[in-house]
Structure formats: C-alpha cells, structure tokens
Amino acid sequence: MLLIDGGKAADDAPGLRTGGVPLVPDEFVWPTCRECGGPMLFFAHLPLDWGVVAVFLCQNNPGLCDDWDATAGANRAFVFHGPLSAATVPAEGETRLGAVTALRPRPADTPTEEPVLGRLGGEPDWLQGDETPDCPSCATPMTFTAAFKEGAEFETAANFGGGGLGYVFHCRPCDQAAFLWQR
C-alpha cells in the first residue's frame, strides 16, 4: 500500500500520521538520545492490527547524532498496546514536527494525484544497500513495516539527510520495532 497525504490531523489523532503527540501507555518515559542526551523528536504514529508503533529520532543537532542508524541510540521505535493516551511532551529540545499530517493507505496499483508520502508493508525500496535490522531480542531479520518520506513541506518535514527515506521494521513475536533512514 502507498501512503497518501491525507491533510492535516489533530495532535492526538488515532490514525496513521506523522507529527503531533505520541499515544502511549501509562508507564511511558519520553526517549532521550544516547549520543547527545536530548529528548527525541516524535516522528510517526503507526497503528497496526496487533499494536501501535511509535517512531522517535533525535533532531537536536541535525547531522551530528547518528539518527539514521537502527542501533546507535539516536532513534527509537516502540511497540505499544492499549489503552494509550497522549504523552506529556518535554518542555525542552526538538520534540515535535511543525505539522501533523494524516497518511491514508492506498493500493499501489491505483492511480493517484495526491502526494505519496510513504509505503505500508510489502518490500522496502532501499535507496542504498539492504540494511534490514536484526531483532534486538531474537536476532532474526525484522519484518518491513513502512517507509516514510521526509514530508511534503520543508518547514514541517523530518530531516532524513535531504530527500531520504525513513524505514520502520518490526518483530511481532518479540514486540520489537526499529527505525533507520537512508538517502
């Protein structure tokens, strides 16, 4: 499925979106970057039929922290199960995108005039070599979940190096998710 620009969404919208506020369980602690120590930026809310994946990456010092790397500690992808509610956003740091954008799944073989902002399921379109991460729990290659472009507008886009793609993976048996980007 392609992910089509579905226009603006509420900060805490339950559907697939980039930006806004993450929906989290009670025990959630906002992730910090292992490299710079700052709070990460919430990038995407990705509800799946078995859980919700929430993607964060460090944008406090663009280009300095290795937020492109699945294991460097400068990004984080969580798997959450309900009940979930809107998180309290830290007061300091680059924690939010400039806009909330709904993403609507659309079959890839359907012609569309609307901007394509990503892909859900199927196989990843690698811009560089295959970097499928291994699950941190069971060490088997993770399953591709979704890919995201940076966003439609510069002011509100994530920074994947300028024209990059962000990739989300999961391991359902282990309740793990991972994120990386390439350009």
Ligand SMILES: [Zn+2]
């Ligand atoms: Zn950082």
Ligand SMILES: [Zn+2]
């Ligand atoms: Zn696993």
